[in-house]
Amino acid sequence: MHARVKCEGCHTDITEIPHKPAKKVDCLVECHIVEPSSEKKFSHKDVETFLATSVHGRLDNEGKEKKYVEDYPNCKNCHDNPLYRPLSFFKKVRPGISEASLGRCRVCHKKEEFVFQFYNHVTTRLHKSRNPLNIAEMCGRCHDDPALVARHELSTKAVFSYGETFHGKAASFLDERVPDCLDCHVNKGESVHQMISHKDPKASTHDNNRGKICATIDCHPSASAKFASYGVHAEFSLVQSPAQYFFTVFFIILTGCTLLPLMGIIFLDIVRRFFPHAEMGRRK
Amino acid sequence: MKNFLFKIYMLGFLVLTVFFMVIIWKVTFAHIFHEYHDRHEAQEIAKFKEGKEAPTDKSTFEKIILESDERVKHYLGYKILEETRIKGHFHHIGFDIGPDKRSYCVDCHGDMPHDAVKEIRAFLNMHAFFVGCETCHVKLEKAQKTGVYKWYDRTTGEIVASPVAKEKPGSFRAKIIPFESVNGKLQRVDSQERMDFAREYEEREDTLTEAQKSRAKKLIHKIVHKQPYMCEDCHQKEKPLLPLAEIGYPKERIDSITGTEAVGMIKNYTKFYMPKMLLPGEANKKK
Numbered sequence: 001m002h003a004r005v006k007c008e009g010c011h012t013d014i015t016e017i018p019h020k021p022a023k024k025v026d027c028l029v030e031c032h033i034v035e036p037s038s039e040k041k042f043s044h045k046d047v048e049t050f051l052a053t054s055v056h057g058r059l060d061n062e063g064k065e066k067k068y069v070e071d072y073p074n075c076k077n078c079h080d081n082p083l084y085r086p087l088s089f090f091k092k093v094r095p096g097i098s099e100a101s102l103g104r105c106r107v108c109h110k111k112e113e114f115v116f117q118f119y120n121h122v123t124t125r126l127h128k129s130r131n132p133l134n135i136a137e138m139c140g141r142c143h144d145d146p147a148l149v150a151r152h153e154l155s156t157k158a159v160f161s162y163g164e165t166f167h168g169k170a171a172s173f174l175d176e177r178v179p180d181c182l183d184c185h186v187n188k189g190e191s192v193h194q195m196i197s198h199k200d201p202k203a204s205t206h207d208n209n210r211g212k213i214c215a216t217i218d219c220h221p222s223a224s225a226k227f228a229s230y231g232v233h234a235e236f237s238l239v240q241s242p243a244q245y246f247f248t249v250f251f252i253i254l255t256g257c258t259l260l261p262l263m264g265i266i267f268l269d270i271v272r273r274f275f276p277h278a279e280m281g282r283r284k
Numbered sequence: 285m286k287n288f289l290f291k292i293y294m295l296g297f298l299v300l301t302v303f304f305m306v307i308i309w310k311v312t313f314a315h316i317f318h319e320y321h322d323r324h325e326a327q328e329i330a331k332f333k334e335g336k337e338a339p340t341d342k343s344t345f346e347k348i349i350l351e352s353d354e355r356v357k358h359y360l361g362y363k364i365l366e367e368t369r370i371k372g373h374f375h376h377i378g379f380d381i382g383p384d385k386r387s388y389c390v391d392c393h394g395d396m397p398h399d400a401v402k403e404i405r406a407f408l409n410m411h412a413f414f415v416g417c418e419t420c421h422v423k424l425e426k427a428q429k430t431g432v433y434k435w436y437d438r439t440t441g442e443i444v445a446s447p448v449a450k451e452k453p454g455s456f457r458a459k460i461i462p463f464e465s466v467n468g469k470l471q472r473v474d475s476q477e478r479m480d481f482a483r484e485y486e487e488r489e490d491t492l493t494e495a496q497k498s499r500a501k502k503l504i505h506k507i508v509h510k511q512p513y514m515c516e517d518c519h520q521k522e523k524p525l526l527p528l529a530e531i532g533y534p535k536e537r538i539d540s541i542t543g544t545e546a547v548g549m550i551k552n553y554t555k556f557y558m559p560k561m562l563l564p565g566e567a568n569k570k571k
Binding site: 018025075080081084085086096097130133176253255256260266267270271274 | 298302305308309313315316319356357358359362365369373374375376402403
């Protein structure tokens with residue numbers, strides 16, 4: 001996606017080759033792309049504001065640094081060099097570029113590079129910019145780290161418990177239709193950087209708003225508020241989810257205590273067939 | 285015979301039963317132990333943190349080597365792009381070429397041996413990924429000279445077909461090696477004899493006297509010419525050193541390699557500046 005930004009657009013202090021030790025890139029720098037609607041130089045500055053006020057911001061409400069501040073993410077913790085994920089809509093929606101559509105673009109637009117960039121940019125923005133599995137893996141780098149979960153007293157290894165659900169399992173098979181972390185944890189229409197704590201009444205995951213998460217037009221439009229009341233991040237933990245814990249233990253014991261003895265009996269039966277005349281004691 | 289087959293059948297069935305028992309154990313009771321252990325580990329860490337003990341810094345080895353080994357797959361829908369993920373980096377440009385196990389030069393000089401001239405060392409080391417050391421540093425004369433060059437696999441050392449057509453530039457898992465004429469026969473310059481000698485020296489280096497070391501090094505480097513082939517020996521239209529077509533380069537690549545741009549840049553410039561065209565708007569600002 002950054003193909004139009006030259007190296008110096010981000011590495012602003014490099015002016016010669018070979019270059020001297022370079023400064024770390026400031027992602028909020030104004031680059032040399034002009035944003036067409038405002039005709040101003042493009043920048044990611046707004047993201048800084050969003051992130052600062054989100055649950056991932058480094059300062060608390062009083063402007064003090066949060067505890068374990070080094071755990072809070074910066075741009076590069078979540079963002080690799082982003083890649084286009086173009087879509088074709090020509091006959092059916094499918095991943096990839098539609099040559100037929102490109103042909104239509106070329107009627108008016110003569111510059112091949114422009115056509116290619118514009119097509120990729122627009123179609124990538126019309127759906128998830130990353131696959132749900134990639135999103136989950138990205139969040140999991142922090143939220144599945146047991147030490148970080150414990151340090152911040154989080155209730156769950158979030159991506160692990162997501163992976164235990166129907167949605168998580170479908171995501172692991174690369175299904176694009178299932179919700180990923182961002183679909184539930186960000187209010188619709190807002191930037192994904194504006195993720196707020198579930199304790200905040202404005203948060204999509206707040207108890208008062210949770211019912212609306214599932215009932216969106218793209219997911220389960222006729223779902224009631226109760227539909228969203230199930231434990232999405234239920235873990236196998238007596239403290240965190242006692243009901244699920246006892247159910248799981250019950251079924252584990254039921255399955256184990258039924259199938260293991262059954263297999264044991266089959267095993268002994270086969271052994272007996274190998275030694276049909278063997279006896280434990282001496283024959284009287 | 286029937287009895288024997290029946291026993292084999294029963295034995296297979298027995299193994300299958302044990303296999304199922306292990307699976308059932310893993311998904312039932314072992315699962316409980318595993319989950320408990322995971323949670324317990326997290327709680328232990330929390331206690332450790334609460335104790336305000338400073339976390340131990342990871343060693344440089346861990347940071348550079350172990351943490352850089354994570355691989356990620358980007359699911360782009362129409363294709364999957366897999367790459368090495370380097371923690372804390374934005375551009376993940378991992379080299380997937382693998383070590384050169386054949387070359388006895390890299391045993392001492394390393395995979396990136398050129399560090400003397402800062403301006404061109406990156407170019408030279410980039411070439412060292414697919415050009416064997418002997419290709420530039422050995423100048424075969426008269427009867428020895430054959431003009432034959434072939435590709436060898438970096439891992440097995442075997443002579444292989446040209447990778448140029450099949451792989452992308454920069455990802456070849458093979459290197460170019462020259463061939464010399466020995467008693468009328470073609471022989472690769474990194475012969476088994478030379479390789480064994482150098483490797484034996486390496487093994488016994490600690491036990492040798494300074495004079496013995498000096499003699500051994502002289503013999504190992506006997507074939508190395510003081511003045512290696514330079515960029516323009518290959519990057520020229522008239523008579524390039526490497527028979528580019530014979531070693532598998534297509535015409536367009538040959539035209540690009542033998543063009544004057546690359547050599548002209550290295551010969552004529554001592555300091556490289558970013559061209560102004562790469563800084564749109566900067567020229568106007570200065571005015």
